[in-house]
Every structure is written in C-alpha cells, then in structure tokens.
Amino acid sequence: MIKVSNLSKYFKIAKHNRGTFGAVRNLFNTEYNLVKAVDQVNFEIQAGELLGYIGPNGAGKSTTIKMLTGLLVPTSGDLLVNQLVPWKNRKRYVAEIGAVFGQRTTLWWDLPVIESLELLQHIYHVPEKRFRANFNEFREILELDAFLDTPVRSLSLGQRMRADICAALLHNPKLLFLDEPTIGLDVVAKERIRRFIRYINEERGTTVLLTTHDISDVEKLCQRVMIIDHGKLLYDGNLAALKNRFGGKRILEVDFAENYAEIPLEGAEVAERSGHKVTYHFQRGTITASALIGQLSAKYRVRDIEVRLQEIESIIRRIYEERLLE
Ligand SMILES: Nc1ncnc2c1ncn2[C@@H]1O[C@H](COP(=O)(O)OP(=O)(O)OP(=O)(O)O)[C@@H](O)[C@H]1O
Ligand SMILES: [Mg+2]
Numbered sequence: 001m002i003k004v005s006n007l008s009k010y011f012k013i014a015k016h017n018r019g020t021f022g023a024v025r026n027l028f029n030t031e032y033n034l035v036k037a038v039d040q041v042n043f044e045i046q047a048g049e050l051l052g053y054i055g056p057n058g059a060g061k062s063t064t065i066k067m068l069t070g071l072l073v074p075t076s077g078d079l080l081v082n083q084l085v086p087w088k089n090r091k092r093y094v095a096e097i098g099a100v101f102g103q104r105t106t107l108w109w110d111l112p113v114i115e116s117l118e119l120l121q122h123i124y125h126v127p128e129k130r131f132r133a134n135f136n137e138f139r140e141i142l143e144l145d146a147f148l149d150t151p152v153r154s155l156s157l158g159q160r161m162r163a164d165i166c167a168a169l170l171h172n173p174k175l176l177f178l179d180e181p182t183i184g185l186d187v188v189a190k191e192r193i194r195r196f197i198r199y200i201n202e203e204r205g206t207t208v209l210l211t212t213h214d215i216s217d218v219e220k221l222c223q224r225v226m227i228i229d230h231g232k233l234l235y236d237g238n239l240a241a242l243k244n245r246f247g248g249k250r251i252l253e254v255d256f257a258e259n260y261a262e263i264p265l266e267g268a269e270v271a272e273r274s275g276h277k278v279t280y281h282f283q284r285g286t287i288t289a290s291a292l293i294g295q296l297s298a299k300y301r302v303r304d305i306e307v308r309l310q311e312i313e314s315i316i317r318r319i320y321e322e323r324l325l326e
Helices: 019-027 061-068 090-094 113-123 128-141 157-169 187-204 215-221 239-246 289-299 312-322
Strands: 002-014 032-045 050-054 076-081 097-101 175-179 207-212 224-229 232-238 249-256 269-274 277-283 302-309
Touching (some): 002 061, 032 061, 032 224, 032 232, 061 076, 128 157, 215 312, 224 312
Antiparallel strands (some): 002 032, 249 277
16 A cells, blocks of 8 residues: 655754854855654555554654655655656645544644544535544544544644544545644543544545654554664564564562572562562563572562563664664
8 A cells, every 4th residue: 555665854954154254154055964854664554553653753654654644745765655646746646545643633722623634525525424424423523522622733733643543534535644743732632532543544444654752652553564764664563573673681579588688580680679579670581580499589688579571662762872773
C-alpha cells in the first residue's frame, strides 16, 4: 500500500551573520546549513497494518508524515501510496487518506464542532448518506455529543483531538496518518483515543501510521514499530523482537527482611537501593534468576522477590541515547 524508497528531505537554513556588517552580508548570503530531516529512508506498509513511528524530538517523524500526506515534496527518493504520488494529483489523493496533526487542528477555530464537520463534508464532497452514517457512528464511539455545539477554540485538548479524528475519517479513507494523536492528554483521554484507533483499524481495516512520544501507545496498539533518529531509520520490526534483541537486561527486585550493610550478589549488580528494597540488574545468558535467588536465600533473610524484564521504554531510551543500531 505504501512504498518508500531512499526518501530524503533536506532543509537549507541560511547561516545568519550578526552585527551591522553581518546584516549586509545576510543580503548576499549564499551560505547554508543543511538539515537532513529525513535521510535515505526505506519501508513498506501493507494494507491493514497499524504501526508506530517513534523517535526523539526533531528525529524526522513529522517531516515523513508531511511527505506521506503530500504536504511536503521530498528532496529525493520515491514515494508511492496506493500507486499515487502524494504531492501530485492532490484531489484524488486526499480522498484516500485522512490525517490528524495533534499539534494543530484542521477544524475552524470559531465554528462549533458540528458546523466544522459539515463544512468539511462539502469541501471534500462527502455524499450525505456516507457522512450521516459515519458521523452517527463516530459521535457515539468518540462521545462527541456533549460538545458538538461548542466552538473549537473552547474545546479541551482531548475533545479537540476526538473532533479532529472524526473529521479525518468522515470520507472513509483507506489510510490514516496520525501525528501525535495523544500528545498532552491524560491517561483516560489517551485510552479513549487508543480504543478508537484500534476500532478503526480492526473494524474498518483502515491502515494506520501513528507517531508518538508515548511508548505505551505503541505497546498497546502496534505489532510493528519503526524507530527514526536524526533522519535515519534505526529499526523496523516487531516490538517483541526489539525487546529480545536489546532488552538483554533483567531486573531482580528484592525486599530484604533486615537492613544489611552489604548486599553483594555474584553475577548481578546493585542498580538501586532504598533501605530494605534493592534492585539488581543481571544479564540473561550470564546467570539465571534461580541461581541468584539461591544465593540470596543462602546469605540473607528475604521478605519478597520479583524478577522483571527491562521495560520497553528504557530499552528505547537506550537506543536513542546510544544509537545502538548504527
Ligand atoms: N520547514 C522546516 N524548515 C527547516 N527545518 C525544518 C522544517 N521542518 C522540520 N525541520 C527540521 O527537521 C528536523 C526534523 O523535524 P521533524 O518535525 O520532522 O521532527 P519530529 O520527529 O516530528 O520531532 P517532534 O517529536 O519534536 O515532533 C528538525 O531538525 C527540524 O528542525
Ligand atoms: Mg513532530
């Protein structure tokens, strides 16, 4: 459905000279800094997939989404979505896709939600019957009724996001691009948006690509995840495989029955200690959890023990920090 080959977007930023002479020099400026926002990226997305696109601030996520939605023209590379080139043949293309940019709304600030949605219906020539059917379905699942007559400017962030997602889907697009659909939302509002994303993907077969800073969005929704940093795609694959490959570290949490001065364990290191509670890290493959527990119970009196895998969040943080996949 989507095929991206060697896709790049570079931004030229004029170097700024300071001072009086600098201002004059700026007039004739030919010096640029080149920002490689997206750099030689390759991927394919099949119809029906729901995948996450993650990376730290400035990694290139929004730039990729803007190219996929046809808002930006790539510097180089190829991009086909449903056999169409997104920035050509706009009218035909926008009929096939829906897009939500969490950081800004596509609705009219001063209009009540319902009027904004009806205006979009006319702009995108959505037939009345389709509009009504979709609208009635979405208003119920997204619980829009309470604020349909409220001007968009007065909506809470969570309400605005729900209205925007509804707006993006009124014309039955096959593909939905979501750029940070849960940004700034509380836990309950996030969960509501996630439920809807899952619903639209499962019930309607809509292909969804979503960017997020919240790894739990990806953990709860996506099998596949792509990680981008400094414009380069660092990882593309299964979330479980990512855990296996980079989450070699295991965590042993021990609640001691006494306050021991020294609590070394062979094969594990103390990562954190607060009074009776100690967190050890150990490598899978170097030592087993049961060997460690054996050591513990031979040397100390223990109240409780828990073994955990490293959280996906900390694995991904490590990948950002160390760019392990280079
Ligand atoms: N219109 C533009 N002109 C110049 N530079 C740009 C432009 N748009 C993006 N950039 C630069 O491209 C890089 C990638 O930006 P992008 O918005 O794609 O990141 P992002 O992954 O979406 O980050 P965030 O998580 O903060 O939204 C950044 O260095 C950014 O400053
Ligand atoms: Mg962004």
